[in-house]
Amino acid sequence: xxxxxxxxxxxxxxxxxxxxxxxxxxxxxxxxxxxxxxxxxxxxxxxxxxxxxxxxxxxxxxxxxxxxxxxxxxxxxxxxxxxxxxxxxxxxxxxxxxxxxxxxxxxxxxxxxxxxxxxxxxxxxxxxxxxxxxxxxxxxxxxxxxxxxxxxxxxxxxxxxxxxxxxxxxxxxxxxxxxxxxxxxxxxxxxxxxxxxxxxxxxxxxxxxxxxxxxxxxxxxxxxxxxxxxxxxxxxxxxxxxxxxxxxxxxxxxxxxxxxx
Numbered sequence: 647x648x649x650x651x652x653x654x655x656x657x658x659x660x661x662x663x664x665x666x667x668x669x670x671x672x673x674x675x676x677x678x679x680x681x682x683x684x685x686x687x688x689x690x691x692x693x694x695x696x697x698x699x700x701x702x703x704x705x706x707x708x709x710x711x712x713x714x715x716x717x718x719x720x721x722x723x724x725x726x727x728x729x730x731x732x733x734x735x736x737x738x739x740x741x742x743x744x745x746x747x748x749x750x751x752x753x754x755x756x757x758x759x760x761x762x763x764x765x766x767x768x769x770x771x772x773x774x775x776x777x778x779x780x781x782x783x784x785x786x787x788x789x790x791x792x793x794x795x796x797x798x799x800x801x802x803x804x805x806x807x808x809x810x811x812x813x814x815x816x817x818x819x820x821x822x823x824x825x826x827x828x829x830x831x832x833x834x835x836x837x838x839x840x841x842x843x844x845x846x847x848x849x850x851x852x853x854x855x856x857x858x859x860x861x862x863x864x865x866x867x868x869x870x871x872x873x874x875x876x877x878x879x880x881x882x883x884x885x886x887x888x889x890x891x892x893x894x895x896x897x898x899x900x901x902x903x904x905x906x907x
Contacts, residue, residue: 650684650861651860651861651864652864653683654684654861654862654864654865654868655864655865655867655868656868657676657679657683657865657868658676658698658864658865658866658867658868658869658870658871658872659868659869659871659872659875660868660872661673661675661676661679661868661869661872662702662868662869662870662871662872662873662874662875663872663873663875664872664893672702672869672872672873673695673698673699673702673804673805673806673807674760674763674804674806674810674893674897675893675896675897675900676695676698676865676869677691677692677695677756677760677804677805677806677900678760678900678903678904680694680695681753681904684858684861686854686858687749687851688749688752688753688756689744689745689749689752689846689849689851690851690854690858691805692744692752692756692803692804692805692846693805693846693849693851693852693854693855694805694854694855694858694862695804695805695806696802696805696806696839696842696843696846697843697855697862697866698862698865698866698869699805699806699807699835699839700836700839700840700843701866701869701870702807702866702869702870702873703807703832703835703836703839704836705870706832706873707829707832707833707836714825714826714828714829718826718829719826719829719830719833720833722816722820722822722826722827722829722830722833723830723833723834725820725822726790726816726820726822726830726834727787728786728787728788728790728791728794729790729791729793729794729797729812729815729816729820729834730794730833730834730837730838731791731794732790732791732792732793732794732795732797732798733794733795733797733798733801733808733812733834733837733838734794734798734837734838734841735794735795735798735841736794736795736796736797736798736799736802736838737798737799737801737802737838737839737841737842738798738802738841738842738844738845739799740798740799740800740802740803740842741802741803741841741842741843741844741845741846742845743803744802744803744846745845745846745848745849745851752803753904754904754905755803756803756804756901756904757900757901757902757903757904757905758901758905759800759803759804759901760804760897760898760900760901760904761897761898761901761902761905762800763800763804763810763811763894763897764893764894764895764897764898764901765894766810766811766814767810767890767891767893767894767897768890768891768894770810770814770890771890771891779818779819779821781819786819786820789819790815790819790820793815793819794834796811797811797812797815797838798838798841798842801835801838801839801842802838802841802842802845805842807831807832807835807838807839808831808834808835808838809828809831809832809835812827812830812831812834812835813827813828813831816830816831
């Protein structure tokens with residue numbers, strides 16, 4: 647048991663450091679690790695990942711407010727209100743679906759979504775210099791709501807915060823600058839994850855949070871420490887483009903492994 651707790655802490659440390667370098671939570675990398683080294687069932691892994699993601703976002707959001715004024719974050723959230731509404735609804739519906747489907751289907755879905763996220767990361771590295779879309783206010787909110795439904799659904803099924811999808815959407819669709827988009831994405835992620843969490847709390851699998859509580863606490867503490875190291879001491883050692891491509895490769899490998907399981 648002690649060895650398992652230590653391994654969980656080291657896994658959290660590594661994932662948190664990698665995510666901190668990118669300004670992300672790293673939950674996409676943590677999901678396949680919860681499935682394999684720690685042997686959680688698919689829905690258990692999603693619920694555990696969601697709880698850890700909530701911990702990371704809950705700490706990250708107030709920490710970022712020291713760098714981005716709260717007024718700017720609220721104004722960015724107001725501009726992307728339709729995205730927030732769609733994300734919350736998508737998460738609630740997708741979490742209910744994940745509770746009902748067979749574990750094998752959920753595992754395959756997670757594999758496909760990991761491949762999707764890998765593709766999004768590759769596209770993001772290519773689209774960094776692109777100008778935001780120019781849409782009318784009404785069309786912008788409609789597009790934002792539809793994108794939110796999809797992003798919230800992906801975040802719920804993966805147990806992640808969804809920053810990899812929210813940040814490029816806020817930058818390329820809503821025209822927010824990247825630093826502000828990172829904070830607004832956390833503001834959107836928090837109610838989105840709570841909506842999914844409310845669904846999962848009604849499932850008996852939710853007991854994994856108590857049954858494996860020691861391991862998850864160790865992984866959560868490791869993630870927070872790793873995130874601080876990655877976002878501070880290690881930042882600048884490797885270019886962000888290289889890290890994004892490496893993360894895409896890791897996600898693609900994990901997705902293919904889940905599909906071939």
